[in-house]
Amino acid sequence: GLYRNAGNYKxxxxxxxxxxxxxxxxxxxxxxxxxxxxPESWAESRVGTLGLSWIxxxxxxxxxxxxxxxxxGLPAHSHLYEGCGASAIGIDSRISVxxxxx
Numbered sequence: 001g002l003y004r005n006a007g008n009y010k011x012x013x014x015x016x017x018x019x020x021x022x023x024x025x026x027x028x029x030x031x032x033x034x035x036x037x038x039p040e041s042w043a044e045s046r047v048g049t050l051g052l053s054w055i056x057x058x059x060x061x062x063x064x065x066x067x068x069x070x071x072x073g074l075p076a077h078s079h080l081y082e083g084c085g086a087s088a089i090g091i092d093s094r095i096s097v098x099x100x101x102x
Contacts, residue, residue: 002047008037008073040073 014035046069053062 001049002045004043004045006043008039009041010037012036014038038075041075043070043072045070 014037016033016035016039047066048068049064049066051062051064053060055061
């Protein structure tokens with residue numbers, strides 16, 4: 001098995017801009033912060049493997065199972081912008097579905 005937990009990337013100088021509200025976003029009133037890391041650049045991974053084999057004079061039989069689970073941050077992603085983005089409409093045989101993509 002494997003387990004890896006990587007924190008945010010460290011940077012000597014990173015200037016992050018953010019908005020306190022939707023009104024600040026519309027008026028372009030951003031707040032700048034100097035950080036020593038890149039926010040939301042972390043990653044966590046878990047892998048597990050199990051295997052079994054049977055070997056005879058003229059026969060080889062084996063089976064294995066692997067499971068992998070990853071979680072990670074998205075740098076430069078803000079939930080303030082969730083209403084923004086491109087939209088695509090997928091048409092089902094019964095209903096129309098609206099999905100947001102960004």
